[in-house]
Amino acid sequence: MDRAGxxxxxGNSGQGEGGYVRRxxxxxxxxxxxGLVAAACGGDDGGGTGATGATSATGASGELQPGGTVELAxxxxxxxxxxxxxxxxxxxxxxxxxxxxxxxxxxxxKTTAEGGADLQPDIASALPxxxxxxxxxxxxxxxxxxxxxxxxxxxxxxxxxxxxxxxESDPDASVGGYNFYYNVIDGFADFGxxxxxxxxGLETPDDSTLVVTLTEPAGYLPYLFAMAASAPIPPNGDxxxxxxxxxxxxxxxxxxxxxxxxxxxxxxxxxxxxADEQTPVAGYEPGKSVQLVRNPNYDPATDGLxxxxxxxxxxxxxxxxxxxxxxxxxxxxDGVVDGIVPPPVLRTYSTDPxxxxxxxxxxxxxxxxxxxxxxQPPFDDIHIRKAVNLALDKAGMRTFRGGESxxxxxxxxxxxxLEDNLxxxxxxxxxxxxxxxxxxxxxxxxxxxxDTDGDGVCDAPECSNILAxxxxxxxxxxxxxxxxxxxxPLGLTFDVKxxxxxxxxxxxxxxxxxxxICLAPAWGKDFPDGYTFADPLFGSAAIFPSCCNYELLGxxxxxxxxxxxxxxxxxxxxxxxxxxxxxxxxxxxxxxADLDTTLMEDVVPWxxxxxxxxxxxxxxxxxxYSFDQFAGLAAYDAYAIAPDAx
Amino acid sequence: MExxxxxxxxxxxxxxxxxxxxxxQQVVGRSPWELFWRRFRRDKFALGxxxxxxxxxxxALLSPVLASATHGxxxxxxxxxxxxxxxxxxxxxxxxxxxxxxxxxxxxxxxxARTSLFIAFFATGIATLIGVTLGxxxxxxxxxxxxxxxxxxxIVLSLPVLLLALxxxxxxxxSPNGCLGGIIxxxxxxxxxxxxxxSWPYIARIVRGQVLSLRExxxxxxxxxxxxxxxxxxxxxxxxxxxxxxxxxTTLIIPNNILFEAALSFLGIGVPQETPSWxxxxxxxxxxxxxxxxxxxxxxxxxxFTTLAFNLVGDGLRDALDPRTxx
Numbered sequence: 001m002d003r004a005g006x007x008x009x010x011g012n013s014g015q016g017e018g019g020y021v022r023r024x025x026x027x028x029x030x031x032x033x034x035g036l037v038a039a040a041c042g043g044d045d046g047g048g049t050g051a052t053g054a055t056s057a058t059g060a061s062g063e064l065q066p067g068g069t070v071e072l073a074x075x076x077x078x079x080x081x082x083x084x085x086x087x088x089x090x091x092x093x094x095x096x097x098x099x100x101x102x103x104x105x106x107x108x109x110k111t112t113a114e115g116g117a118d119l120q121p122d123i124a125s126a127l128p129x130x131x132x133x134x135x136x137x138x139x140x141x142x143x144x145x146x147x148x149x150x151x152x153x154x155x156x157x158x159x160x161x162x163x164x165x166x167x168e169s170d171p172d173a174s175v176g177g178y179n180f181y182y183n184v185i186d187g188f189a190d191f192g193x194x195x196x197x198x199x200x201g202l203e204t205p206d207d208s209t210l211v212v213t214l215t216e217p218a219g220y221l222p223y224l225f226a227m228a229a230s231a232p233i234p235p236n237g238d239x240x241x242x243x244x245x246x247x248x249x250x251x252x253x254x255x256x257x258x259x260x261x262x263x264x265x266x267x268x269x270x271x272x273x274x275a276d277e278q279t280p281v282a283g284y285e286p287g288k289s290v291q292l293v294r295n296p297n298y299d300p301a302t303d304g305l306x307x308x309x310x311x312x313x314x315x316x317x318x319x320x321x322x323x324x325x326x327x328x329x330x331x332x333x334d335g336v337v338d339g340i341v342p343p344p345v346l347r348t349y350s351t352d353p354x355x356x357x358x359x360x361x362x363x364x365x366x367x368x369x370x371x372x373x374x375x376q377p378p379f380d381d382i383h384i385r386k387a388v389n390l391a392l393d394k395a396g397m398r399t400f401r402g403g404e405s406x407x408x409x410x411x412x413x414x415x416x417x418l419e420d421n422l423x424x425x426x427x428x429x430x431x432x433x434x435x436x437x438x439x440x441x442x443x444x445x446x447x448x449x450x451d452t453d454g455d456g457v458c459d460a461p462e463c464s465n466i467l468a469x470x471x472x473x474x475x476x477x478x479x480x481x482x483x484x485x486x487x488x489p490l491g492l493t494f495d496v497k498x499x500x501x502x503x504x505x506x507x508x509x510x511x512x513x514x515x516x517i518c519l520a521p522a523w524g525k526d527f528p529d530g531y532t533f534a535d536p537l538f539g540s541a542a543i544f545p546s547c548c549n550y551e552l553l554g555x556x557x558x559x560x561x562x563x564x565x566x567x568x569x570x571x572x573x574x575x576x577x578x579x580x581x582x583x584x585x586x587x588x589x590x591x592x593a594d595l596d597t598t599l600m601e602d603v604v605p606w607x608x609x610x611x612x613x614x615x616x617x618x619x620x621x622x623x624x625y626s627f628d629q630f631a632g633l634a635a636y637d638a639y640a641i642a643p644d645a646x
Numbered sequence: 647m648e649x650x651x652x653x654x655x656x657x658x659x660x661x662x663x664x665x666x667x668x669x670x671q672q673v674v675g676r677s678p679w680e681l682f683w684r685r686f687r688r689d690k691f692a693l694g695x696x697x698x699x700x701x702x703x704x705x706a707l708l709s710p711v712l713a714s715a716t717h718g719x720x721x722x723x724x725x726x727x728x729x730x731x732x733x734x735x736x737x738x739x740x741x742x743x744x745x746x747x748x749x750x751x752x753x754x755x756x757x758x759a760r761t762s763l764f765i766a767f768f769a770t771g772i773a774t775l776i777g778v779t780l781g782x783x784x785x786x787x788x789x790x791x792x793x794x795x796x797x798x799x800x801i802v803l804s805l806p807v808l809l810l811a812l813x814x815x816x817x818x819x820x821s822p823n824g825c826l827g828g829i830i831x832x833x834x835x836x837x838x839x840x841x842x843x844x845s846w847p848y849i850a851r852i853v854r855g856q857v858l859s860l861r862e863x864x865x866x867x868x869x870x871x872x873x874x875x876x877x878x879x880x881x882x883x884x885x886x887x888x889x890x891x892x893x894x895x896t897t898l899i900i901p902n903n904i905l906f907e908a909a910l911s912f913l914g915i916g917v918p919q920e921t922p923s924w925x926x927x928x929x930x931x932x933x934x935x936x937x938x939x940x941x942x943x944x945x946x947x948x949x950x951f952t953t954l955a956f957n958l959v960g961d962g963l964r965d966a967l968d969p970r971t972x973x
Contacts, residue, residue: 175926322933344937347730396724400747403730475731475932477919478747482722 003006018541068638068646072311073324074317074337077287084228085167085174090524091338092530093228094631096636098306099261099292099313101231104128104161104210105222108305109628109635111362112417116629118526119222120154120305121514123156123232127222134217134584139225141208145302148257149267151234151243152297153519160232161225163242165202166191168229173248178526179231184218203385219584226630232258236271246275247427253280259296260637261310264291289449290315300583309624309640325617334619334639341615351615360625361405364614365415365633366524367533368397368407370483370607371508371550374558375567376516377462378492383448384458385604388517389429391441391486394609400475400482405615409434409606414533414596417629418525419591428600429607438489445490458491465495469507472498480519508550511543511563518550522612524632530592534577538605571603579609623646685966687747691964698955702948706763709756713775717750719757719922722833735940743940746930753881755944757922762952763831765838765907765917772842774896778848782880782888784850785857796854799847811906812915814840834917841906847901852895856888890967897960901953908949 024056080086084101087093097106106122108115121127123145128137145156167173168182169192182188186201201213214221224230234256235466239245243256243298256262264283271278283291292313311336315337325345327333342350348363349359370388372379379385401407410505411427442456470480480496489623494517499507501520508518536542540554552560554572561568576598580591599605616634618625626638676684687693705712713719717740726734726744735743742751784795860866861884869883908925910916917923924945931941 231914342933343730343732344934347728347732348938350730393724396722398722399727399729399731401731403728405730472919474930475746478722481720481747481749481920484720485722496920 005310009165011488023393039065047195058514064307064309064310064640064645064646066640067643068621068641069312069314070622070636070641071332072313072315072335072337073319073327073339073637074290074315074332074589075321075339076521077317078252080176080252081286082255082284083173083250083252084164084231084252084255085170086177086181087228087252088177090631090633094628094633094636095290095292095630096228096259097631098233098259098636099308100255100257100259100263100543102156102258103231104141104225105230106226106305106631107628109626109630110626112528112629116627117417118176119226122226122303122305123161123469126226128212128225134219134483134582135214137212137214139210139212140270141210143208144299144303145258146297147234148230148259148262148295148297150269150271151256153645154234156207156232156234158204158210158448159207160234160242161210161230161232161506161547162199162202162204163235163240163244164230166199167233167241167244167251169199170248173244173251174229174429178227179229181220181224181227181526183231184214184216184221186213186215217582219588220529220531220583224531226527235551241631243271250280253284253286254278255281257295260295260300260303260306261292261312262295264293264312266295277361285571288317290317296591304635307640308637310315310637313636326432328619331619331621334622334641335616335634337633341402341617342539345617346402346405347614358614358620358622360627360634361613361635362627362629363408363415364628365412365528366522367413367415367608367611368522368612368613369410370609371518371521372605372607373514373516373518373550373552374570374605375511375552375555375563375565375566376467376514378448378458378460379516380448380567381450381602384443384450384463384492384618385607386429387441387444387448387490388487388492389604389607390431391436391438392438392609393396393434393482393486393609394431395610396436396482396486397479400478401610402615405613407610407613410611412596412600413606413608413610414530414592415525418528418530418533418589419596420586422589422593426597426600428597436486441490451491457489461489464493466492466516467514468494468496468519469504469513469515470496470498470518471501471504473501476520483519504549508545511555511559511565513554514564515550519590521548521550523548524563524612528630530588530595531581533595534573534580534592534595538573538599539577540572540574551606553603573598573603651693682966686962689962689965691958694957695955695962699949699959700765702783702952702955704761705756706759709753709760712756713753714933715751719753720749720920723750732934733941735938742944743938745927745941746934746938749865751944753904753946754922754927755924756925758924758945759948759952761917761921761923762904762907762949764834765841766904766956767846768835769841769845769903770896770900772851773839773845773899774892775846776842777846777891778853778885780846781850781853782857782884785854786876786884787917790856792854795850799850802844802847805844808909811840811844811910812913832931836919837907837910837916840910841903845903845906848899849892849895852891853888856891857884860863860884860887873911893961894967895961895963900960901956902919904953904956911928944950 020094060197073093074281078087078092079089098109103121104122104124108120110116119127123141124132124139125142126140128139128584130137141156141158143155146152147154147156164183165482168177168179169188172520182317185199187196188201190196191199203211203212207392207575212221216430233242233244235242236245243254244251257485257644260526263281265281266283268279269281283293294311320340322342324333324336325342328335329345373384374380374609398404398406398409411430412423416424429442445458446454448458450458450462452459470476484494484496487515504520507513507515508521523533523537537548538553539549542549543552543555543559552570554574555570557568573595576595580588580595583591614627615633620638621642623642624638625637628635717723723744726740726748728734733744733746733748740750740752742755745751745754780795784792866879866883869879907916907923908928911923912924912929916925927945928942931938935942
C-alpha cells in the first residue's frame with residue numbers, strides 16, 4: 001500500500017478552521033486524513049446515534065417546489081480545488097455526490113435508517129454482478145446519461161470510467177487522494193508506475209460494460225465505484241486522459257459535470273485548444289466562491305437519487321465561524337457547509353421550540369479518540385492504556401464540545417453503523433455516568449510495571465511529563481485540561497504541546513517525534529464499510545510516511561529501532577484485518593466487530609470517547625433537509641426553498 | 647538642563663538650577679530624591695497609579711494563596727458549565743464566573759497578573775539594557791559607531807513589529823525544542839525576548855540624544871582632563887545624568903509591553919496555551935462573550951487598569967523628574 005498521507009480527516013473545532021485539511025495537504029503533500037471533521041466540515045462527520053433534537057428529513061408537508069438559489073458559506077476552500085482524483089475531503093465529496101458528479105454507484109443522500117449507507121445504482125443500471133470467487137465484478141451502464149456542458153451531447157461510456165481510474169493511478173494526478181484503495185484492482189499500481197499500457201483488471205467489452213478483476217477478494221470494492229475518483233471523464237479527441245489531459249494539477253477548474261448541476265460558465269469551456277490556453281470555469285474562484293447552476297443536459301429520468309430542488313447554489317468561501325452562523329440566524333445565509341455551530345447558537349436552537357425545526361442533528365460516522373503510542377513508555381504497558389480509558393471523563397469531554405447533541409459516548413472504536421450495531425451496547429471501560437472511575441483505573445495502574453509499589457499511582461519517571469500533543473483550536477485546550485485533571489490521580493502528568501491542526505496530525509503520525517499520547521484526533525469513514533476504520537488506522541502499512549497509524553501497531557523491530565524506540569515488540573492486528581476483509585455480508589460485520597473487541601480489550605490503542613454527530617442549522621426559508629450518510633453532511637440538492645422565498 | 651539624581655560626590659555634578667529654585671524659597675538644602683518625592687506626591691493621579699501597581703503586584707504574588715483558598719488555576723469544574731458546555735457567570739463559589747474549561751476565572755485572572763507583570767518587567771528590562779547600552783555607545787563615541795547603531799535603530803523601528811513578532815514566535819514556538827539550536831525555547835521567555843527586542847530602540851534613541859548633549863558639558867571635560875577613562879566617564883558621569891529619562895521611558899514602555907504580550911496572546915502565539923494570560927483570556931472570550939460577558943469583562947478590566955496605572959506613574963515620574971514641565 002503506498003498511501004502517502006492521512007485519510008479524510010474529521011475536524012470540528014469551535015473555531016473557523018475551514019482550511020485545515022487543505023493546509024495539511026499542502027504541508028505534507030499527501031494526506032488522507034480520514035478523520036478531521038473540523039470546522040471544515042460544517043459538520044463533517046460524526047457518529048453517534050443517541051442524538052437529541054431534530055433529525056434529518058425535516059420537512060415540509062406538502063409539495064416541495066423546485067427553484068431558487070441556495071446561499072451557503074464555507075469557512076475554507078475545498079482541499080484540492082475540486083480535482084476528483086485528489087479530493088479527499090468530505091465537503092467536496094458531498095458537492096460531487098449531490099450535484100456535480102455521478103458515479104457507477106452512489107447513495108440516496110439520506111440517513112442510514114433511510115438507506116443512506118446502502119449502495120444504489122447511479123450510472124450503472126444495477127449493482128455489479130460478482131463472480132463466485134469474489135474476484136470479478138461486472139458493471140452494466142445505463143444508456144442516456146450525458147455529460148454537462150460543453151459535452152452535452154456525449155453519453156457516458158465504460159471507457160470513461162477506466163479513463164478516470166487511469167488518472168487516479170497516476171501519483172501526480174492523485175496526490176493527496178486515496179488511490180491506495182484501488183490497488184486491489186489487478187494491474188492498477190503497475191499502470192501508475194508506468195509498467196503497463198493499461199490497467200489489466202479493467203476491461204470494457206463494450207461501451208456499456210465494465211469488468212473489474214481483483215488480485216484478491218475485497219468486499220469493499222463496490223464502494224470504490226461510488227467515490228468521485230471513479231467518476232467518468234469525457235473523451236476529448238484522442239487524448240488519453242480526455243478532458244483532463246494537460247490538467248494534472250487543475251482539472252477541478254475544468255470539471256465536466258454529470259450531475260444535476262455544473263459550474264457556472266461550464267458552457268464556455270473549450271477543450272479543443274491546448275490545455276494551457278483553456279480558460280477555467282467562472283463558477284469556481286479558488287478561495288473566494290463557488291457557483292453552481294443547473295446542468296441543462298442532465299436527465300432526471302436516468303437518476304432516482306437526487307431531488308435537485310434548487311436552481312443553483314452560491315457558496316462564499318471564507319469568514320468567521322461565529323459571524324457566519326449569525327448570518328444564518330439572520331436569514332442572510334441558508335447554511336454553513338463546514339462550520340461548527342457555536343455552543344450558544346446550539347443552545348438557542350435547542351431550547352427555542354420555534355427554532356428546533358431548523359436544527360438538524362445526525363450521527364456522522366466519525367469517532368473522536370485519544371491515541372496511545374504503544375512503543376513509547378509508559379504507554380507500552382497495556383495497563384496504563386486501560387487505566388486511561390477508565391479514568392477519562394468521557395461525558396466531560398463531550399460537554400466541552402457542546403453537550404449531548406454533539407454525539408454519543410463511544411465505548412469502542414468503530415461507529416455502530418459499520419458493525420450493523422453488533423456492539424451498540426459494548427463498552428469494556430464503562431464508568432458511572434461515563435465520568436471516569438478513578439478507583440478502577442488505579443486498580444489497573446497497580447498491575448503496571450511502572451507502579452513499583454503497587455499503590456495504584458504510577459511512580460516511575462516514565463509517568464511524569466509525558467509528551468502529549470493536541471490541537472490548539474477550541475475546545476481541545478479545554479479538553480486537555482480535563483484529561484490532565486483526570487489522569488493526575490493515576491500519577492500520570494503531561495507535557496502538553498498545542499499545535500495548529502495539520503501540524504498536530506503530522507506530529508502524531510511521525511514515529512520519530514516520539515509523541516506518547518495524541519489528545520485530539522478524529523476519524524470519519526470513507527465509505528460505509530469497516531475497512532475504512534481498520535486498515536488506514538491500525539494496519540502496519542498505515543505507519544508513517546503513510547497515515548494514520550499513530551499508535552505504531554504492527555511496527556517492525558527494525559522500524560522501531562530506526563525511530564529510536566527501546567521497545568522492540570508491539571502488537572499487530574494485520575492478520576485480523578485481512579481476515580475480516582475477505583468476508584462478505586453478516587460475516588463481514590462480525591469480522592469488524594471482532595476486530596473492534598480485540599482492539600479494545602487486548603490491544604487498547606485508543607481511548608475513544610465520542611461518536612460524532614453532524615449539527616446543522618438552516619435558515620427559515622429552507623423547508624426540506626436531508627442528511628447524506630455517505631459524506632456525513634447535508635444533502636444540498638435536497639434543500640428546498642419555500643416557494644414564497646424563492 | 648539635566649537633572650542629576652545623585653549628588654555624586656566629587657565627580658558628580660549637582661544641578662545648579664533646580665537647587666537654586668528650592669533654595670530661594672525655603673533656604674533648606676534638599677537632595678534630588680527629596681525634590682523628586684515632593685513633586686511626585688503632589689500628583690494625585692500618579693499616586694493612584696502607583697497604588698494600583700502595588701495592588702497588582704500583591705495580587706500577582708499572592709495568587710497561589712488565593713488559589714489554595716479557592717480553586718487551583720487549572721482545576722476543571724464541569725458542574726460550573728451548563729449542559730451545552732457554556733460557562734456560568736459570577737456566583738458565590740466563582741466570584742468572576744468560570745471560563746470555557748470550567749476554571750475559576752478569578753484565580754485565572756490573578757495568575758494572569760503574574761504573566762503580565764513578569765513580561766512587563768523582564769521584557770522591559772531587556773529593552774532597557776540593550777537600549778541604554780547602545781544609546782550610550784552611540785552618543786558617546788559618535789562617528790561610525792553612532793552611524794551603525796542609529797541606522798540599526800531606524801531599521802528596527804521600520805520593521806512591521808507585530809508581523810515579525812508573529813513570525814518569530816511561531817517559528818520558535820512550533821517545535822518543543824525552540825529555534826537556534828534550542829537557545830530560544832517557546833514560552834514566557836521567548837515572548838519576553840521578542841518584546842524586548844522590539845522595544846529597545848525607543849530608549850536607545852532618547853539616551854543617545856541625551857548623551858550627545860551631555861558629553862559636551864563642562865563636567866565631562868573636567869573629568870576627562872583629570873584623566874578619567876572613557877568607561878569611568880560613561881558610568882560615573884554620564885549614566886547618572888541620563889537616569890531620569892531612562893526611568894521615565896522605561897515606565898512608559900511597560901504598559902506598551904503588557905499590551906504587546908496581550909496582543910500576541912490574543913492572536914494565539916503568546917505565552918503557552920495553559921499559562922493564564924489576560925490577552926489569551928480576552929481572545930478566548932471573543933467567541934462567547936455574548937453569553938459569557940464575564941470572560942471578557944474581568945481580564946479586560948485588569949488589563950485596562952494595569953496599563954492605565956503604569957501610564958499614570960510614568961507621567962508622574964516625568965513631571966517630577968523634569969522641572970521644565972512644571973509640577
